[in-house]
Amino acid sequence: MRSVCVVGASLAGSRAAQTLRSEGFDGTITMVGEEPHRPYDRPPLSKQVLAGDWQPERTALSAGLDDGLDLDWRLGVRATGLDLTARRVSLADGTAVAYDGLVIATGATPRRLAGTEDMAGVHVLRTVDDCLALRADLDRAPLRVVVVGAGFIGAEVAATCRRRGIEVTLVEALSVPLGRVLGTEIGSLCGELHRDHGVDLRLGTGVEGMDGADRVERVRLADGSAVDADAVVVGVGVTPATGWLEGSGLVLDDGVVCDETCLAAPGVVAAGDVARWTHAHVGEAMRVEHWDNAVQQGAHAARRLLAGEGPGAGQPYCPVPWFWSDQYDRKIQLAGRAGLDAEVAVVMGSLSERRFVALYGRDGQVIGALAMNWPAQAVRWRVRIADGVAWDDALTEARAGDRP
Amino acid sequence: MRVVVDFDLCESNAVCMVVAPEVFEVRDDDFLYVLDETPDEALRPKVEEAVRRCPKQAIAIAED
Numbered sequence: 227m228r229s230v231c232v233v234g235a236s237l238a239g240s241r242a243a244q245t246l247r248s249e250g251f252d253g254t255i256t257m258v259g260e261e262p263h264r265p266y267d268r269p270p271l272s273k274q275v276l277a278g279d280w281q282p283e284r285t286a287l288s289a290g291l292d293d294g295l296d297l298d299w300r301l302g303v304r305a306t307g308l309d310l311t312a313r314r315v316s317l318a319d320g321t322a323v324a325y326d327g328l329v330i331a332t333g334a335t336p337r338r339l340a341g342t343e344d345m346a347g348v349h350v351l352r353t354v355d356d357c358l359a360l361r362a363d364l365d366r367a368p369l370r371v372v373v374v375g376a377g378f379i380g381a382e383v384a385a386t387c388r389r390r391g392i393e394v395t396l397v398e399a400l401s402v403p404l405g406r407v408l409g410t411e412i413g414s415l416c417g418e419l420h421r422d423h424g425v426d427l428r429l430g431t432g433v434e435g436m437d438g439a440d441r442v443e444r445v446r447l448a449d450g451s452a453v454d455a456d457a458v459v460v461g462v463g464v465t466p467a468t469g470w471l472e473g474s475g476l477v478l479d480d481g482v483v484c485d486e487t488c489l490a491a492p493g494v495v496a497a498g499d500v501a502r503w504t505h506a507h508v509g510e511a512m513r514v515e516h517w518d519n520a521v522q523q524g525a526h527a528a529r530r531l532l533a534g535e536g537p538g539a540g541q542p543y544c545p546v547p548w549f550w551s552d553q554y555d556r557k558i559q560l561a562g563r564a565g566l567d568a569e570v571a572v573v574m575g576s577l578s579e580r581r582f583v584a585l586y587g588r589d590g591q592v593i594g595a596l597a598m599n600w601p602a603q604a605v606r607w608r609v610r611i612a613d614g615v616a617w618d619d620a621l622t623e624a625r626a627g628d629r630p
Numbered sequence: 631m632r633v634v635v636d637f638d639l640c641e642s643n644a645v646c647m648v649v650a651p652e653v654f655e656v657r658d659d660d661f662l663y664v665l666d667e668t669p670d671e672a673l674r675p676k677v678e679e680a681v682r683r684c685p686k687q688a689i690a691i692a693e694d
Contacts, residue, residue, distance in 0.1 A: 521683050550643055602656045605644035
């Protein structure tokens with residue numbers, strides 16, 4: 227293998243490139259990125275950058291480790307097609323990149339609400355340019371922001387807007403925010419966090435439409451009410467960015483379908499938000515949209531590519547997914563998985579003091595752990611989930627380790 | 631190799647502790663403690679992995 231093309235100058239893409247080099251690959255690495263920017267870190271976009279505390283340059287992804295990687299950058303140009311047989315990626319500017327190995331790390335695109343795609347003042351938040359456009363709107367000192375979707379992005383944007391003294395209405399179609407992810411009890415607690423910080427939380431109602439002359443002025447809700455808005459942020463999930471791969475012969479099903487090792491086709495791997503792979507321990511196909519997964523899967527995919535058909539080719543990618551979300555003065559960390567059908571037990575701390583550890587279990591196993599404002603415990607349980615700790619043993623362990 | 635943590639950035643996510651428990655520990659007071667500021671060269675791959683995987687990009691390696 228003499229050349230690798232990484233499509234997606236993203237967190238996953240840059241970790242893949244970094245790993246290729248650290249594993250000794252000395253061929254050409256071409257990094258293709260639709261955005262004009264070098265890879266940057268997205269988590270601060272809904273927090274420090276949106277708040278105005280950080281300038282966007284501070285999100286640059288490098289930490290001093292990217293120097294000397296000798297990458298061939300193709301930034302500001304979108305990949306438009308893939309020829310698997312010829313091993314060639316075509317780009318929007320009419321050029322093409324030939325490769326021996328391909329890393330697909332194109333991420334995902336935020337969903338928008340039909341009819342509001344081009345309306346001024348209606349934002350999504352994914353890229354640094356999205357963030358700066360929203361920040362510019364907030365800097366015009368709006369009185370009222372409507373956030374659609376109380377998932378993690380919506381919740382963080384609501385928290386940042388409140389910190390800036392902006393009135394926030396948070397609209398969520400589910401009756402419990404994050405209910406499908408965290409379960410009813412803990413989801414309700416997340417809703418209370420918003421209400422305690424003065425957010426007007428509207429649950430169980432969708433958005434019917436938006437009105438405005440030059441820009442958005444009002445959001446109409448499905449329950450018949452309407453909310454005045456100077457700006458709207460839509461955080462209703464993302465779609466994997468696989469449009470450029472249609473007709474390529476790769477299997478696409480809510481992401482690029484990969485085997486247990488992140489291989490999508492001979493010489494083709496995928497990583498990050500765009501990759502749907504079969505988790506060998508869990509026995510399910512999954513796609514994980516978290517920061518830490520982009521880091522780990524990017525590295526794994528690179529090693530898989532280098533392994534070819536040789537030793538290490540069969541190494542499955544079996545992480546315990548993990549993410550964090552900072553909202554107001556609370557840090558929420560989830561290791562593993564939760565979900566509505568899981569058993570839930572608060573094993574340390576308490577919901578009322580909002581510092582606690584909750585375990586999620588299914589079929590006698592611990593499948594997830596949620597820690598609110600207790601990072602040391604999030605890590606502890608992440609390791610125990612990887613160990614395959616049984617539900618009963620975990621409860622005993624937790625009780626023995628509980629301290630006031 | 632000297633491990634440098636920017637404690638203004640650190641939010642005790644404790645990923646570093648998973649990667650390099652010989653060097654990093656987040657205790658129950660939720661603060662990160664650097665157990666060994668000048669770890670042995672043998673730990674370099676782990677420390678570099680901790681640098682890459684820190685969600686706040688709060689860890690650096692100084693060569694002095």
